[in-house]
Amino acid sequence: MILSDRDIKKxxxxxxxxIHPIDDPQKQIQPSSVDLRLGNSFLHFKVEGRAYIDPTQDSPQELMEIIEIEEGKPFFLRPGEFVLGTTIETVKLPDDLVARVDGRSSLGxxxxxxxxxxxxxxxxxCGQITLELSNINRVPVALYPGMRICQISFYKLSSPAETPYYKKAxxxxxxxxxxTASRLxxxxCKKEEK
Structure with a gap:
């Protein structure tokens, strides 16, 4: 069952x-989802001189550089580019809800x-949502920190999770x-330790 706006508010x-902070509930709470806003930090791969990324050998955190965008300034996502972004909001789910993050159709x-x-x-x-942003257009698109970038919807489980995410090893x-970069x-590393 997907939560309606009435249930989300409840x-x-x-x-x-x-979901914190929600600055404008009238704008952000939709009929069956909540719009989340784009933060001002982005992680970009430093791939110059690399033929590939090997998740068994490479630490993706070390292959990325952070880009901070000043308030009111755009971040230009170029065609074919992939970056990690974040939401402004922190989301904390109870043990009986699962959520799904989707792009807003206007940006799609x-x-x-x-x-x-x-x-x-x-x-x-619990945490901010990391966004895997890419541009499949043929021209750059300006993204502004603070803009509504995605929507999150909530699904009620048949019973609370036996091992919710915060308890899972x-x-x-x-x-x-x-x-947050991949930690694959x-x-x-854990397999090698065994």
Whole structure:
């Protein structure tokens, strides 16, 4: 069951669901989702001189550089470019809700993709949402920190998760702040330790 705006507001009022800060509930709370806004930090791959990225060998965190955008200034996402962005809002899910992040259709119509594959948010997750931004248009698109960039919808589970994200061993992104690079290499490090 997808939560309606009425249920989203109820969950927020009761503190079961946390989305902070919501500056303009009238604008951000939609009929069955909440619009989240773009933060001002981006992670960009430094790939000059690299033939490929090997997640068993490379630490993606070390292959990325942070770009901070001043208030009121745009970040230009070039055609074919991929960067990690973040939401302004921190989201905290209860153990009985799962969430899905999708791009806003208005940005999709400009060729902006908000997530490559990771639109799913586990029950018990807490943190800012990392966005996998890419531009499939043929011209750069200006993105402004503070603009509504994506929407998050919520699905009620049949029962609370037995092991929510914050209790799961190996949860690599719990309490993340800002755009967070892939930590896939940690999975391979753990295999080598065994």
């Amino acid at each position: 969950y927020l009022e009761e503190g079961k669901l946390v 119509r400009l060729g902006i993709i908000v997530h490559a594959t990771a639109g799913y948010v586990d029950p018990g997750f 190996g949860s690599k992104y719990h309490n993340q702040k800002g755009p 290499n940690i999975d391979f």
